[in-house]
Amino acid sequence: MTIAYDVTSGAARRSRVxxxxxxxxxxxxxxxxxxxxxFFWPVLELVIWGFVSVFLRANNVPIAxxxxxxxxxxxxxxxxxxxxxxxxxxxxVWSRNLLNVFVSPTSLAxxxxxxxxxxxxxxxxxxxxMSGLALLLYGFGITTIGPALVPYLTLLVVMGWGLxxxxxxxxxxxxxSTQSVAWVLSAAFQPFAAVFxxxxxxxPVAQAIAHxxxxxxxxxxxxxVLDGRGIDWSGxxxxxxxxxILVAGALAFIAHALRHARRTGRLSKFGE
Amino acid sequence: MNVLTVTGLxxxxxxxxxxxxxxxxxxxxxxxxxxxxxxxxxxTTLHMVFGLTTPDSGTVEMFGHDMAHERSRxxxxxxxxxxxxxxxxxxxxxxxxxxxxxxxxxxRPAARVAEMLELLELGPLRRQPFSRLSSGQQTRVLLxxxxxxxxxxxxxxxPTANLDPxxxxxxxxxxxxxxxxxxxxxxxTSHNMREVExxxxxxxxxSGGRIVATGSADELAGAYGVDDLExxxxxxxxxxxxx
Numbered sequence: 460m461t462i463a464y465d466v467t468s469g470a471a472r473r474s475r476v477x478x479x480x481x482x483x484x485x486x487x488x489x490x491x492x493x494x495x496x497x498f499f500w501p502v503l504e505l506v507i508w509g510f511v512s513v514f515l516r517a518n519n520v521p522i523a524x525x526x527x528x529x530x531x532x533x534x535x536x537x538x539x540x541x542x543x544x545x546x547x548x549x550x551x552v553w554s555r556n557l558l559n560v561f562v563s564p565t566s567l568a569x570x571x572x573x574x575x576x577x578x579x580x581x582x583x584x585x586x587x588x589m590s591g592l593a594l595l596l597y598g599f600g601i602t603t604i605g606p607a608l609v610p611y612l613t614l615l616v617v618m619g620w621g622l623x624x625x626x627x628x629x630x631x632x633x634x635x636s637t638q639s640v641a642w643v644l645s646a647a648f649q650p651f652a653a654v655f656x657x658x659x660x661x662x663p664v665a666q667a668i669a670h671x672x673x674x675x676x677x678x679x680x681x682x683x684v685l686d687g688r689g690i691d692w693s694g695x696x697x698x699x700x701x702x703x704i705l706v707a708g709a710l711a712f713i714a715h716a717l718r719h720a721r722r723t724g725r726l727s728k729f730g731e
Numbered sequence: 732m733n734v735l736t737v738t739g740l741x742x743x744x745x746x747x748x749x750x751x752x753x754x755x756x757x758x759x760x761x762x763x764x765x766x767x768x769x770x771x772x773x774x775t776t777l778h779m780v781f782g783l784t785t786p787d788s789g790t791v792e793m794f795g796h797d798m799a800h801e802r803s804r805x806x807x808x809x810x811x812x813x814x815x816x817x818x819x820x821x822x823x824x825x826x827x828x829x830x831x832x833x834x835x836x837x838x839r840p841a842a843r844v845a846e847m848l849e850l851l852e853l854g855p856l857r858r859q860p861f862s863r864l865s866s867g868q869q870t871r872v873l874l875x876x877x878x879x880x881x882x883x884x885x886x887x888x889x890p891t892a893n894l895d896p897x898x899x900x901x902x903x904x905x906x907x908x909x910x911x912x913x914x915x916x917x918x919x920t921s922h923n924m925r926e927v928e929x930x931x932x933x934x935x936x937x938s939g940g941r942i943v944a945t946g947s948a949d950e951l952a953g954a955y956g957v958d959d960l961e962x963x964x965x966x967x968x969x970x971x972x973x974x
Binding site: 462463467559566 | 744774775781785802803806807811813815818819823826832833835839840843860876880
């Protein structure tokens with residue numbers, strides 16, 4: 460009996476995915492600053508928007524606290540999903556470990572799956588903490604959104620992961636100097652995601668872009684649900700279709716980026 | 732039986748031909764050196780062997796698996812360490828080895844990690860983050876990682892660069908012993924000719940992307956009419972030819 464499972468067996472694939480998850484867990488545990496960062500920005504945003512909504516309500520501006528806080532809570536999911544996926548990849552780049560992973564039998568799919576699983580845990584944790592704070596500080600319970608919360612969260616997480624894969628692919632394709640893309644990509648989509656305002660207030664060109672962004676259907680739907688209009692299933696279906704296109708495109712892009720990096724020798728540069 | 736067969740590898744980066752028709756093989760239990768001056772194409776060749784760089788032409792077969800189509804199968808039985816690669820800085824030594832034991836899908840990862848910690852004398856460092864280790868300690872961890880899956884082929888790119896002579900000698904001793912006891916094949920690049928003389932059964936000299944001389948250290952010294960491998964290196968680097 461060899462000391463390892465057959466490389467194509469289910470046990471070997473599970474082992475490699477668990478290895479990536481374990482690596483992410485150890486890396487986070489060993490970096491207190493990053494742990495703080497995961498909660499700092501979303502909590503700061505929650506606190507600021509919470510007080511803004513309280514102020515507006517006190518001045519008789521007709522706005523629902525639940526809409527602002529619900530939007531803040533849900534939007535952080537996109538940023539967290541994208542940012543964490545990119546950060547976990549960049550940690551391997553910064554520590555000159557990436558080539559060690561690529562000379563192991565770990566496939567790109569296993570590598571991404573491991574990061575995605577760990578990222579899902581982080582999203583659940585940060586969303587849980589923020590939801591608790593929103594309830595504690597402003598009396599807003601995330602369950603107010605009702606059953607729509609499940610499809611909405613899923614659609615936003617998948618969008619974040621799609622963007623996360625795109626940001627990794629950009630760094631692989633164009634080199635380390637483009638890593639700032641990892642920090643700004645989800646934010647670049649925020650104006651078109653209709654997080655705090657309806658798509659209708661955007662100029663026509665921006666509206667056209669917004670209609671191609673899955674999150675815009677989620678936030679339009681969220682406002683409808685909180686207004687008591689029920690779930691807009693056609694919006695959910697449209698967002699799901701756009702998510703599917705985004706993820707398929709992102710996977711095709713990262714596969715292309717990796718082929719290009721191998722052909723041009725750029726992948727080897729990640730070891731320097 | 733060859734564990735590695737490289738045939739006609741060629742790689743061009745822009746106008747520079749980095750590797751120009753390199754062919755060689757490594758037999759089971761054989762320790763082969765790939766030598767040459769900086770920029771000769773050694774590292775590019777090793778990276779093509781592991782599929783990190785795609786060759787413009789040529790093939791790499793590892794344990795009978797074509798690297799272009801059966802990469803995972805081949806990589807499961809090989810390993811690689813290089814002086815320019817590190818491991819995750821924040822992770823502790825024991826954690827790093829546990830992670831890699833899982834990436835190589837070992838059946839008993841904890842037991843194998845314990846074996847490697849003992850073999851490389853890393854036990855007292857197992858709770859230390861990689862970033863806090865000295866260069867010599869980091870090299871030992873990299874070697875522990877490279878030996879985890881008991882590879883049939885171990886490829887080392889300048890394994891003792893940046894190490895003091897004492898630590899470098901210990902690591903050479905360990906690698907020679909490992910090769911002798913396990914029957915493991917090794918492919919090594921190094922600028923330390925004494926290291927190569929001590930470790931390698933056969934040496935390929937690379938210059939300008941081509942293999943320009945092949946043989947044992949003694950055969951090469953004889954062919955170039957010099958005393959040792961260092962003199963062969965200088966002769967090759969300065970464009971000399973066998974006498």
